Amino acid sequence: MISLTKTDIKAIDTLMREVSETEIMPFFGKLSDDMISQKSSATDLVTLADQQAERALINGLQRIFPQADVFGEETVAADPVRLDHLATTDLSIVIDPIDGTWNYAHGIAVFGVIIAVISHGKTIAGLILDPISGETIHAIEGEGAFVTNAAGKTAPLRQPAHPAETDLNLIIAKEFIGAHDLPAIIAPFSRVTSLGCSAHEYRLLCKGLYHGAICHGLLPWDHAAGELIYRETGGQTWVREIGTYTPDMTKGKLLLAANPAVMTLLKR
Known part of the structure; x- marks a missing residue:
């Protein structure tokens, strides 16, 4: 099993920030119609910035990790079999260049x-950057989770020991809206939301601001990094009817909970 170091994480973080500055932020709020395309539907978009950022990240990561199989969401759209090798490849790096493209495309x-780093079907490191604040949350398996701000200051991330039972917040995938058991699931929670952006939903969870989540559509560029970071904060994760999450999963319902009591609520 390959392992990463803090120096590796720093190199990836630096690359993410550079690509954000050169390929993502210059287009934000400035995209013309010919820079936005539909994929599977009117809400499933890809932009010129997605494509250019993915290429820049792939090139940069291949320089840092020449032995790695590096690919992103847009790569897989053109070559779906790339996902089939996650369970057997020594080192894979999976990219979502702009998670929340619909939001990005609409300003x-x-x-x-x-970015998720995977070895033989196991996530060994993950990073999530918010280009607006310049804040990254990140983790190496077994070494805890951390947040690094735009100034480079790093602090640990941990779930609150005893979140107030009367002030629990839940993230729920839009696919569950209208489900027959939804009212019972959300009843114990004070606030229920969906942001249409896994990156920011995992930021809320990893900072302990939201205490549970029910996720759908387990594509690795959306969940592999965040699921690891969340576990490293002390959070619990579980895939309904399967058990342990692995980054080669593409279907199922992923539950995330700040503590066992919240997980019990989500499993009902």
């Missing part, structure tokens, strides 16, 4: 950059 500042 909404709720988007992020996600």
